[in-house]
Amino acid sequence: MSTWIEQDSAHCLHPFTNFKSLNAKGSRIITKAEGVYIYDEDGNKILDGMAGLWCVNLGYSSQPLIDAATEQLKQLPYYNLFFQTTHPPAVELSTLLAEITPEGMNHVFFTGSGSECNDTVLRMVRHYWASKGKASKQTVISRHNAYHGSTMAGASLGGMKFMHAQGGLPLPNIVHIDQPYHFGEGQGQDVNEFGLERARQLEAKILELGEDNVAAFIAEPIQGAGGVIIPPDSYWPEIQRICDKYEILLIVDEVICGFGRTGEWFASQAFNIKPDLMCMAKGITSGYLPLGGVMVRDHVAKVLTDADTEFAHGFTYSGHPAACAVAIANIKEMQRLNVVNQVREEIAPYFAQRWGELADHPLVGQARCKGLVGAIELVADKQTNQRFDKDLDVGTRCREHCFNAGVVLRAVGDSMICSPPLIISKDEIDQLVTKAKQALDNTLADVKS
Numbered sequence: 537m538s539t540w541i542e543q544d545s546a547h548c549l550h551p552f553t554n555f556k557s558l559n560a561k562g563s564r565i566i567t568k569a570e571g572v573y574i575y576d577e578d579g580n581k582i583l584d585g586m587a588g589l590w591c592v593n594l595g596y597s598s599q600p601l602i603d604a605a606t607e608q609l610k611q612l613p614y615y616n617l618f619f620q621t622t623h624p625p626a627v628e629l630s631t632l633l634a635e636i637t638p639e640g641m642n643h644v645f646f647t648g649s650g651s652e653c654n655d656t657v658l659r660m661v662r663h664y665w666a667s668k669g670k671a672s673k674q675t676v677i678s679r680h681n682a683y684h685g686s687t688m689a690g691a692s693l694g695g696m697k698f699m700h701a702q703g704g705l706p707l708p709n710i711v712h713i714d715q716p717y718h719f720g721e722g723q724g725q726d727v728n729e730f731g732l733e734r735a736r737q738l739e740a741k742i743l744e745l746g747e748d749n750v751a752a753f754i755a756e757p758i759q760g761a762g763g764v765i766i767p768p769d770s771y772w773p774e775i776q777r778i779c780d781k782y783e784i785l786l787i788v789d790e791v792i793c794g795f796g797r798t799g800e801w802f803a804s805q806a807f808n809i810k811p812d813l814m815c816m817a818k819g820i821t822s823g824y825l826p827l828g829g830v831m832v833r834d835h836v837a838k839v840l841t842d843a844d845t846e847f848a849h850g851f852t853y854s855g856h857p858a859a860c861a862v863a864i865a866n867i868k869e870m871q872r873l874n875v876v877n878q879v880r881e882e883i884a885p886y887f888a889q890r891w892g893e894l895a896d897h898p899l900v901g902q903a904r905c906k907g908l909v910g911a912i913e914l915v916a917d918k919q920t921n922q923r924f925d926k927d928l929d930v931g932t933r934c935r936e937h938c939f940n941a942g943v944v945l946r947a948v949g950d951s952m953i954c955s956p957p958l959i960i961s962k963d964e965i966d967q968l969v970t971k972a973k974q975a976l977d978n979t980l981a982d983v984k985s
């Protein structure tokens with residue numbers, strides 16, 4: 537074992553990791569990256585089908601982002617937005633975000649991450665209703681198997697049972713309805729019927745709690761960490777109708793979907809959703825530096841800016857100047873390269889075609905995608921979509937075969953998921969699919985033996 541692996545086991549506690557089993561295997565040491573590829577310490581070149589953690593949208597070699605960070609660190613490496621101060625990168629980024637986000641969203645609250653965005657929205661919606669004299673509107677409705685981050689509020693808003701179990705979550709006044717996961721929970725049912733049924737659970741929950749007690753509904757347009765769950769077409773229009781009818785704020789968590797992932801700047805545009813608050817992180821800087829932001833629709837911002845009370849919330853790194861400078865460079869570079877159109881018109885259709893071929897593999901029950909995010913479902917029986925025994929851990933095995941074949945895909949249970957950099961070429965998509973097929977073959981051989 538290399539010294540790095542030994543020191544890592546000895547001193548570093550990794551996120552979302554079973555420490556014991558990691559230490560038995562040892563970490564993979566990633567030493568450099570270029571374009572859509574990462575390299576490990578043995579010099580293996582691996583195509584990053586996950587864009588890091590869904591964030592490296594412009595790939596690993598974007599010089600304008602590197603320059604923006606460097607220049608800003610020289611000019612003003614740190615200052616904050618507290619106590620009547622600000623700085624040019626935060627001002628310019630706020631203005632730019634108001635331009636590129638959906639119409640009617642003109643204010644942003646900066647954070648350092650997606651989790652902090654969700655902590656922010658939880659407090660902001662309650663402060664909003666209290667400021668409007670409706671302090672009883674406290675409860676936020678979310679969904680089982682949602683992912684909204686790992687802080688106490690993020691994990692509570694999220695619907696991951698294994699996370700709730702560690703830490704006595706969710707926090708009070710956060711409740712969950714079922715997710716629109718047709719392959720997993722609606723087999724045999726008409727897709728759009730199923731979508732409507734799941735959306736109408738929101739209405740039932742509002743009526744059960746009483747609309748005077750409900751502050752907001754929160755959801756990812758496409759669930760990411762839950763397994764790239766693309767809702768039926770019927771789902772979002774019905775959710776929108778229900779939020780409008782009961783005057784429930786709609787919080788859309790665009791941390792993964794924002795900044796081009798679905799072939800629009802924001803998935804809210806792709807699904808025709810009208811969010812009141814929108815969480816952004818990850819792709820906002822292509823992951824080069826940590827940054828998040830909550831976009832706030834005008835009618836909500838007005839209540840907040842008219843209120844006499846202070847919004848007692850904020851982070852040391854809210855609007856960090858270097859992170860803001862990188863975000864500005866990232867947005868400008870996306871505009872210069874016309875990335876969003878390129879994804880929508882050229883790359884996503886090609887990805888859909890090639891990724892879709894994986895459905896022919898004997899292990900695969902379904903291949904689905906939207907824009908540049910996709911999933912395949914591994915099944916024991918292709919005819920019935922019967923799953924493998926959980927103890928076989930087929931997803932994790934497939935993930936390891938992927939890495940060994942030279943491509944990073946992630947496993948969520950027995951769903952393999954993919955979210956490559958938006959600058960991936962057709963040739964690189966071919967490589968991705970070839971490597972994924974090889975990994976599937978190896979996984980099949982593995983489970984047969």
Ligand SMILES: *Cc1c(COP(=O)(O)O)cnc(C)c1O
Pocket residue numbers: 648649650651652683684685686756760761789790791792817818
């Ligand atoms: C990753 C993610 C988060 C959390 O973001 P962090 O920056 O890891 O705190 C929140 N929401 C969604 C949808 C995410 O994918």
